[in-house]
Amino acid sequence: MTVTRYKQLAQTLRRQIEAQVWLPTEKLPSLRESSRQSGLSLMTVLQAYQLLESQGVIVSRPQSGYYVAACETPREIPQLLHAAEKIDVNDAIFDILKAGQDPDIVPFGSAFPDPTLFPQPGLARALASAVRRMSPHSAIANLPPGNEELRRNIAQRYAQQGIDVTPDEIVITSGAMESLGLSLQVVTQPGDWVAIESPAFYGVLQAIERRKLKAVAIPMDTQHGIDLQALKQAIATYPIKACWLMSNFQNPLGSTLAEEKKQQLVEILQENEVALIEDDVYAELYFNGERPVPLKMSSYRQQILHCSSFSKCLAPGFRVGWVAAGAYASRIQRLQLMSTLSASVPIQLALADFLHQGGYDAHLKRLRRQLELRQTAMRNMIIKSFPVGTTVSQPKGGYFLWVNLGENIDATKIYQLALGQGISVAPGTMFAVDDRYRHCLRLNTSFEWNTRAEKALLTLASLVHSEKSRKKQSSTL
Structure with missing residues (x-):
C-alpha cells in the first residue's frame, strides 16, 4: 500500500521524537x-506537521514555529482503548490449551468444532484417490500459490457472493x-502498531508477540461489534x-457487524491508508439462511487480505x-516459499476433488442446523442454571458463547476448579493482554448436547454459584 509523502514524513518525525532525538x-x-532537508515541498511538510499537531505529538506557537509537546504521551484516549507496546501471552495460552487436550475432559474450552460433524468417509476417499493420482511433478506444480483447481473452486464461491476475486490472487x-x-508479515515491520479487537482471538495476540509488534485493542460488544x-x-x-479483525461471528464474542457498519469501517481504514486483515473463518457457519458478506465485498477489496479456511466447516x-x-498476492507467495514452502499437496488435491464432486453445500446446511440446535440448548441451560446477573451472548452463527459471570467472579479460578472436575473452559484472560x-x-x-454435556454445564453453574456465595460472605465480614 502506498503511503503519502506527508504521512511518511510525519511517521519519521514521530519515531525521532519517540527516540528522543527531539525532546519535549x-x-x-x-x-x-524540513523542506530543504527532506526534498519535499513546503505544503507537504506543512501537512506532516499539522497531522502530528492533530495527534497531540507537537504544538504550534504563533510567530515561533512547531515544538514537541510538553508530554510525549498521546492525547487522552477512551479508557477502554488499550495500548500495549509488548505482548506476552504465549505461556499462559499454551498452559490452558494443553490442559484441554485430555480426551476425558468435557471440551467446553476447545477452539475446535466437534470432529464428528464432518464427512470423514468422503474426505478419506478423496484423499486416497488424490494420492493414487498424484504425478511425480505434483509437488512442484502445486507450490505457491497452490493447486489451481482448488483456487478456482474458492474463487467460484466468492463469485457466488458477488465478489470479484480471481484464482491468481488466492494463495x-x-x-x-x-x-x-x-x-501480518507483509504489511508490517517489527515495532509497528496494529489495531486489534478487544476481546480478541488469542491467535492474534500470539502472532503479534511473535512479530514483535505493538497493539491497540479496540473495544467490542456482543451485539454491535467493534467501536x-x-x-x-x-x-x-x-x-x-x-487492522486485524473478524467482522462475522467474532471469536470470542460471536458478534457480526451490520453491513452499514462494515462499509463505514472500510472507509475509515481506506481514508487513513491502514491495511486490513480480515479473519473470516466462521462465515459459512451462519444460522439465518443468508451468509453474511465479508469486508472483502467493498471496492477497497484489492487492499484487503481476506483469510479463511476449511478447518471450521469441512x-x-x-x-x-x-x-x-x-x-499483496505475489508478496504473500514469496513469503510462503521462504517459510513453510507450501500447504500439503495431497491434502490440496483431496479438497479440490471433494469440492468438485459436489455435496459441500448440503454438508454445510446440515452442519449449520446441528450447530444452531446445540448452541440454543446450551444457552437455554446457562440462562436457567447460572446465577442471577449472568449474561450470555446470542450469536447468529459460529459455535461460541461469551458468558459474563459478573465483576466479582474470577473466571480463571472457575477454570481451575472446573478442570479439577474434568471440564475445560476458556477464561476471558486468554483474549486480552490484561485482566x-x-x-x-x-x-x-x-x-x-447429551447427558454428559448437560451434567458438566450444571457442575460449572454450581461452581459459579459457590464462588459467588463465597465472595458475598467475605464482603460482609
Whole structure:
C-alpha cells in the first residue's frame, strides 16, 4: 500500500521524537528547513506537521514555529482503548490449551468444532484417490500459490457472493493461521502498531508477540461489534499500519457487524491508508439462511487480505486455508516459499476433488442446523442454571458463547476448579493482554448436547454459584 509523502514524513518525525532525538518542548526544524532537508515541498511538510499537531505529538506557537509537546504521551484516549507496546501471552495460552487436550475432559474450552460433524468417509476417499493420482511433478506444480483447481473452486464461491476475486490472487496456506500470519508479515515491520479487537482471538495476540509488534485493542460488544469511534481515535493517536479483525461471528464474542457498519469501517481504514486483515473463518457457519458478506465485498477489496479456511466447516484435521490477497498476492507467495514452502499437496488435491464432486453445500446446511440446535440448548441451560446477573451472548452463527459471570467472579479460578472436575473452559484472560475480562468465559457449543454435556454445564453453574456465595460472605465480614 502506498503511503503519502506527508504521512511518511510525519511517521519519521514521530519515531525521532519517540527516540528522543527531539525532546519535549524542544523546537523542531522550521518548515523551510524540513523542506530543504527532506526534498519535499513546503505544503507537504506543512501537512506532516499539522497531522502530528492533530495527534497531540507537537504544538504550534504563533510567530515561533512547531515544538514537541510538553508530554510525549498521546492525547487522552477512551479508557477502554488499550495500548500495549509488548505482548506476552504465549505461556499462559499454551498452559490452558494443553490442559484441554485430555480426551476425558468435557471440551467446553476447545477452539475446535466437534470432529464428528464432518464427512470423514468422503474426505478419506478423496484423499486416497488424490494420492493414487498424484504425478511425480505434483509437488512442484502445486507450490505457491497452490493447486489451481482448488483456487478456482474458492474463487467460484466468492463469485457466488458477488465478489470479484480471481484464482491468481488466492494463495493456499497451511490453515488460516498461516494465511493470517503471512498477511501480518507483509504489511508490517517489527515495532509497528496494529489495531486489534478487544476481546480478541488469542491467535492474534500470539502472532503479534511473535512479530514483535505493538497493539491497540479496540473495544467490542456482543451485539454491535467493534467501536468505530474508538478505532478512529486509535488511528489519530498511533501510527497504525494494519487492522486485524473478524467482522462475522467474532471469536470470542460471536458478534457480526451490520453491513452499514462494515462499509463505514472500510472507509475509515481506506481514508487513513491502514491495511486490513480480515479473519473470516466462521462465515459459512451462519444460522439465518443468508451468509453474511465479508469486508472483502467493498471496492477497497484489492487492499484487503481476506483469510479463511476449511478447518471450521469441512476438514479440521486437513489444516488448509487461504488468503485472497489482492494487491499483496505475489508478496504473500514469496513469503510462503521462504517459510513453510507450501500447504500439503495431497491434502490440496483431496479438497479440490471433494469440492468438485459436489455435496459441500448440503454438508454445510446440515452442519449449520446441528450447530444452531446445540448452541440454543446450551444457552437455554446457562440462562436457567447460572446465577442471577449472568449474561450470555446470542450469536447468529459460529459455535461460541461469551458468558459474563459478573465483576466479582474470577473466571480463571472457575477454570481451575472446573478442570479439577474434568471440564475445560476458556477464561476471558486468554483474549486480552490484561485482566479486563477476568470475569468472563468462552464456551464451545459445537459438541453433542447429551447427558454428559448437560451434567458438566450444571457442575460449572454450581461452581459459579459457590464462588459467588463465597465472595458475598467475605464482603460482609
